[in-house]
Amino acid sequence: MSSAILSRLTQLTVVKSVFSQPTSVAVLMLCIAFSLILFTLTAPLMTWVIMLGGCAVIVRAAGLSALNSLPTSRTVNLLAILAVFALSWFGFSVGLLDSMINLLTVACALKIMLVEKKRDFHLIVCTCLFLIGCGFISSLSVFAWIGYTGILALLLFATAIYHGAGIPKSKSIKFVTVLIVQAFPIALLLFLLLPQLPPLWQMPTSKSTETGLSDTVTPGDIASLASSSELAFSATFENAEAVPVAPSRYWRAMTLEHFDGKTWSISNKRKQAEQQLAYMGKPTPLSALAEENTPQVISYELIVEPTQQTWLFALAPSTPNNRENSIFVRSLFDFTLRANSPISSKKAFYLRYYPTAQITSGIGNFESQLNLQVSMNGNPQARAWGQTLAKQYSSAQQIVSAIMRAFNQGGFRYTLSPNAMPTDPIDRFLFEERSGFCAHYAGAMVYVLRAAGVPARMVTGYQGRKRT
Template identity: 75%
Template sequence: MSEVSIDMFRIAAIKNTLSTPRAMAVFLLCIAFSFLISTLTAPLMTWVIVLSGCAVVVRLAGLQPSYNLPTSRTVNLLAILAVFALTWFGFSIGLLDSMINLLTVACALKVMLVDEKRDFHLLICASLFLIGCGFISSLSVFAWFGYTALVALLLCSTAIYHGAMLSIKTSITFVAVLILQSLPIALLLFLLLPQLPPLWQMPTSKSTETGLSDTVTPGDIASLATSSELAFSATFEDTAKVPVAADRYWRALTLEHFDGKTWSVSAKRKQAENQLAVMDKPTPLMVAANRYADATISYQLIVEPTQQPWLFTLAPSLPDNTLNSISVKSLFDYTLRASRPVSSKKAFYFRYLPTASISNGIGNFEKQLNLQLSTNGNVKTREWAQLLAAQYSNERAIAQAVMREFSNKGFRYTLSPNAMPTDPIDSFLFEERAGFCAHYAGAMVYALRAAGVPARMVTGYQGGSELSDNVLQIRQYDAHAWVEVLIEDKWERYDPTSMVAPSRLTYGLETALEEFGESREVSILGEFGNTALFTTLQTWFQQLDYSWSKWVLGFDNAAQTNMLEDIVGALTPDKLRIVYLTAIGIVVVVLTLYFLPNRNKPRLSPSHRILFNAIALIEKQTGKRRENKSLVTYQNDIAPCLQLEAASAFKEICSRFEKIHYTAQSGYKNTQSGYASKQSENKREVQLMKKHLLLLRKSLRR
């Protein structure tokens, strides 16, 4: 047998497999489940994904008459093994991910046996729950389009399954109309019903997945540089007040403890912050709020999920909790914390104080805390720092001397320096002289402390690409570390990276790396990734995702309240009651208009519609009503009033209608192939009826 014949045989086999509506419905359900699993690769374990894929393959094969579905005993054995595996691995992946894996395994096992109506309905409902789980981890506009398409596919599958007497096209049209009818109701409920908080605590994630951590080793920030994931977007009210690139320091954490390898938030700092909070002592930012009230720059951040409470802001910035749906507090080190971890995209509002300084918030405590120094190892650095302290008379001069050292001693900026396991500061300063921002910041803080100058490492982001005149997008590769030095009771910013790679601050990371012959990542798109077309498409998609985040995901309680106040004025309990009752009333009216008129409306087949249209044309032309006459009698009555061509066309329409609805079915076997043959012939007859209806119209016009 030739290859062409084999291919034709396979195509015919596929068509025969999907010949019945229920087989097509199961096929669409399997396709939807496959795509759904492909979107849940993050929470699902590998063996669960493999099991789901095998289940889909087994069920699709079972659609063919020559294949049998697995027995219930086989599926039950798989279920027992899966329960043991989930119990074994469940503790390591967290409760939420365990539940998602359990639901996926249950769906996969049910897919292999889906045949009865109950099984089909269970799978549809479980798939909708999995789509909801997908929204937990991804709320982008692209995820919304994808999951909406999956919901539509599931609805089409359900409509086809229950519409055995209707064509697939009719079922799909029904679902499309249903979705279009639901959109205004969904929009109304979204705008007017209260925005509910999350129902559970989201699982925490690693820093390399969600951004900065409160502990930093030099390699951590370098690993973030390979990620193009969005960290947050910043929207400024006044385009003219957007900071220039070199001043875009998005401050997040102050790291004041160093154990010889890792910088971290000091436990003493946390204890002091808690004690001051209990004493209800105002933070320096709260004090500065009144002093600099007339010189602020308002901006909004749309923060990607980090599962952490800390926020990234221009320093110093005041939180505007009148607009924030999650309360934000300031700490004495001028960092900001949300009242709960950011578990989904969230909008925050701030006021930047460009003329304010970062002062010493806790007096001598901060000075002593940031002079602590590990004396284990790094002897060369401590000796060099003591020479600087003897040579220069004040803190600023010592800090500037360290900065000059980085500028004049041949240091190199790189994402992949050699490992420095022993005496990392000494190795970096006097041997390797190559590293990333955390290497430079950590070495400078250590040297300054050794010279008796209070200093600390600060982590956050630096830079940001312009999406529009007043919108900046900051990505994970913009993660950065710099130094703050306590001089005259104020913390002044020093960025040693700027001495080695000044273009890092003005043009971004990729430009800085290019100057040293490196690249952040290798694009799989090759040269196409640098073309104008690709850049335009990328910008368009980024703008679309930003608009979605700002207007849809950012529509929280505060935004809803502002919208309602613009419509009805100052909100009172009575007004809110009226708004909500009105919204529910509108939904009830719309649903009534959608469904009541169709309750008694007969559903006509395509052949009925063609016949009734033909009769209506003839009644209008001849003035003779059909009333209760049979088609044959009516043809005889109107024949003298019509031209031969028109009478012949109407006769063909009537005969083909009778063939579709009244011809004996004995010629077709009660099998899938017989059913498919009858359906195929009916379609051909309907097409011929349409053709003769056109001929009838033309002849009547003449």
């Protein structure tokens, strides 16, 4: 009993001693600010980087007390070497920009465990400011602005307390608060008077494009679609009999499952799930398929033109034809293939196609939740139509047939030059314009199906017709 009371008193004494030291309070506030930044950057950051940052914050916060010691420089340097190898290995799959954000986050996480001198503190504060700027690259919403403003204020408070070791903490906080209040009207005045130029880090929206593939689809912003005659890829089969019939020659590339009301894109949840399953060593359905005795296997060579991207165009389902090629190609859980590095020049991949394999084994809870998400940003008529279809019909097949009848009998037409639909693109396509190209029809159908409670997603690829 007495030992428990003594232990509790010791803990209270340690906590009191930590909060009585301005430098310790400043470092603790810095750890909190870094944790909040990690929370806002979950999309570009890899899972292991977020875990490393969280562990670094816990270690540094625990090291503020006399009962714990910080890791040695040798330990942190070893972690840095391992992190560099991990970033080099996984960086090709996430792109240059996200790789740089992950690198900056790892550097900040490792440095935060060794904050001892004033220079170290300043370095981490500056790094956090850069990470806040990286957050604005992916989001310019009002909520992001409010959140990052709060984190910035926390960094300023921490800096003031760190430098005001001989000044009461209340005075340091009051000083920073006065500076923020004084700066606010100046910032508001500059916002109203200065010309509203678009940010340099965002690409302007294109009003026209060529037929082809992208990792995002915003059909409402495309006013004209020019047909391109450029070669995307070519495939060579062992013999003429091995070439699939025309309806089966769909070359699958990407699965777009996220919709924000205007743009379809690859879901960040899907990316994170793929990374976690890969770390766990779980084999993908395509990898397991390659090890089974599938009755029919067709080998083919895929020659891809440079795209600066990692996606591959493959017949579904396909796998690398041997373990050597699996080093350069990885199978994903949505039955697509990815190169392990961006394709910057013409490159050949050797694959196997399983035309008789059964891959429709149902969907799990994760797949169902991901493909039932309905964006509430606009398009109220399409949502209402989907809900009406769900009440009228009892099966998913009946709902699909009803939508197809509407397309066939509702005066819809296919055109490469639709009118621009910048707001409520699905509503305008379904109930006003009734003309568009493949992305309009696919996006509208997926959205209405989801609103009707039917899991659906957009799959992009090429329908190969030309045979030589």
